[in-house]
Amino acid sequence: MPKLSDVITALEEVYPPQWAESWDAVGLVCGDPQAEVSRVLFAVDPVQAVVDEAVEWGADLVVTHHPLYLRGTTSVAATTFKGRVVHTLITNGIALHVAHTNADHADPGVSDALAEAVGLRVTGPLVPDPTDPLGRRGTGRIGLLEPPLTLSAFAAQVAEGLPATAAGVRVSGDPDRLISRVAVCGGSGDGFFAEVRAAGVDAYLTADLRHHPASEATEAAPVALVDAAHWATEWPWLTLAERALRAVADKRGWAVETKVSHRVTDPWTAHAPMSFTA
Numbered sequence: 001m002p003k004l005s006d007v008i009t010a011l012e013e014v015y016p017p018q019w020a021e022s023w024d025a026v027g028l029v030c031g032d033p034q035a036e037v038s039r040v041l042f043a044v045d046p047v048q049a050v051v052d053e054a055v056e057w058g059a060d061l062v063v064t065h066h067p068l069y070l071r072g073t074t075s076v077a078a079t080t081f082k083g084r085v086v087h088t089l090i091t092n093g094i095a096l097h098v099a100h101t102n103a104d105h106a107d108p109g110v111s112d113a114l115a116e117a118v119g120l121r122v123t124g125p126l127v128p129d130p131t132d133p134l135g136r137r138g139t140g141r142i143g144l145l146e147p148p149l150t151l152s153a154f155a156a157q158v159a160e161g162l163p164a165t166a167a168g169v170r171v172s173g174d175p176d177r178l179i180s181r182v183a184v185c186g187g188s189g190d191g192f193f194a195e196v197r198a199a200g201v202d203a204y205l206t207a208d209l210r211h212h213p214a215s216e217a218t219e220a221a222p223v224a225l226v227d228a229a230h231w232a233t234e235w236p237w238l239t240l241a242e243r244a245l246r247a248v249a250d251k252r253g254w255a256v257e258t259k260v261s262h263r264v265t266d267p268w269t270a271h272a273p274m275s276f277t278a
């Protein structure tokens with residue numbers, strides 16, 4: 001059975017903390033490096049529902065994509081939900097480790113998993129990492145849809161390929177337009193419209209698109225937009241991360257069980273359709 005420090009070393013070989021953005025907070029949040037690890041749970045959000053699942057399953061380590069504390073705090077008292085998460089973890093001997101923008105930038109990373117889940121063949125990063133001489137790492141990906149599909153068929157394929165959420169998938173553009181080249185970015189992607197435009201893709205699949213960036217992007221260039229739930233666009237990475245840890249565990253003969261959380265932690269819980277004809 002490996003120690004927590006062994007498992008963290010293995011995870012950081014795949015997702016080195018130095019690949020994270022300077023504002024990010026990745027790595028070990030709580031846990032004793034000397035503790036033994038036999039069960040690892042992978043989840044997007046370090047929220048109470050996920051921590052409760054970890055306790056029920058008997059996990060020793062939870063690996064999440066999102067940080068628990070992105071900015072500093074002066075208290076982890078259980079009077080706040082984050083403090084309650086910390087208390088639940090420590091009381092039950094569970095460690096928490098975060099791989100966020102370092103997992104976004106990895107090859108393969110969060111957007112590779114998203115591209116694969118919706119049937120795209122990745123050709124390269126959307127925003128290459130200047131520190132990568134091979135040009136493979138970076139934020140977002142560009143992929144090919146083979147054969148091309150109409151926008152409405154591609155949106156249906158996205159909805160089918162991602163885990164179901166109440167928000168569903170929003171689409172902007174002519175439903176009959178043929179989509180062949182697609183930019184994808186797991187998580188909030190409305191900061192990359194300049195790169196999407198420069199890439200000359202037919203469609204952009206991401207999450208959290210706000211009115212003004214989306215409106216300006218579609219006015220400036222005829223790009224179709226496909227906007228899924230933030231949680232859903234990052235969830236496919238969990239299996240990728242699990243597989244990466246499993247490969248190390250099998251090679252080193254570790255008796256470690258792994259599991260991907262299926263609890264939907266997207267904050268949107270319902271969707272009221274309106275009668276509307278475009």
Ligand SMILES: [Zn+2]
Nearest residue numbers: 187188230234
């Ligand atoms: Zn995210």
